[in-house]
Amino acid sequence: MKSARVVSIVLSVMILGACAANERQTAENDAVYKESGNTMNRDDRHDLYNRSNNDNNYGFVREVKSPVPGKTADFERNDTIDREKTARTISKMTVALPNVLDSSVVVTDSEVLISYKLSETDDKTRFETADQVKKTAMSAVPRWYHVYVTDDPALRQYVENIGSIDPYTANKNKAVRDTIRMMKESSPQGRKMSDTENENGETKEDRMINSR
Structure with missing residues (x-):
């Protein structure tokens, strides 16, 4: 009986130790961080760490001609230019x-x-x-x-x-x-x-x- 109790205590200590080690590894790993209680992977949010990337992108838009004969594109004059x-x-x-x-x-x-x-x-x-x-x-x-x-x-x-x-x-x-x-x-x-x-x-x- 005493032997079973000792084994139970040892197992509990090992589990708690593993959890603590895992938390330390997460805290020390700068590839993840906490935001609003949710863990986010830096690799999945590359843009947050490279905010200047958008400055180097080309502007690209694709328009498809309407299949309705005679229907023209709907231009918005307020969509404008600098x-x-x-x-x-x-x-x-x-x-x-x-x-x-x-x-x-x-x-x-x-x-x-x-x-x-x-x-x-x-x-x-x-x-x-x-x-x-x-x-x-x-x-x-x-x-x-x-x-x-x-x-x-x-x-x-x-x-x-x-x-x-x-x-x-x-x-x-x-x-x-x-x-x-x-x-x-x-x-x-x-x-x-x-x-x-x-x-x-x-x-x-x-x-x-x-x-x-």
Whole structure:
């Protein structure tokens, strides 16, 4: 009887010792940690220890064309772009063009306004440069954007003023429309974009809306 009790005590001590050793091993193993009471494996949460990985990833999205004939993609205009970064990109691309000495660019939610200075000001150069500047900007923004350009020095300040307008400023839309009107009146806009779009990428419907 005494022998059985001794064996029982020895077994209990061995079990407790094994549990303690296991807990020490878990605590010392930096491959696991506790969060909200749940053990998580570092190998399963690699991103927590490599937060900079996302900075090196490419952006990738796959879209599948709708099988419904005539149904177009549902673009959200508010899904948008980084406007300041886009303006900077367009400005750099613009000054790389022949005859463009400097460039000021404003990107709104649906328009790009560009004021630039020419090294040559004959009519042919003005027209060709306007076409190049416009198409350069078109390549950097979603297709619903309209692009307006000017080489009139008197309008540079108007364009730059729009760039400093607070989004909540009263009559900001009117200020943009008035500046666009002056840009189109004073400067060539290049060639038509297509049979259904004018020089600025506007359709007939766009022009009707903008005239309201």
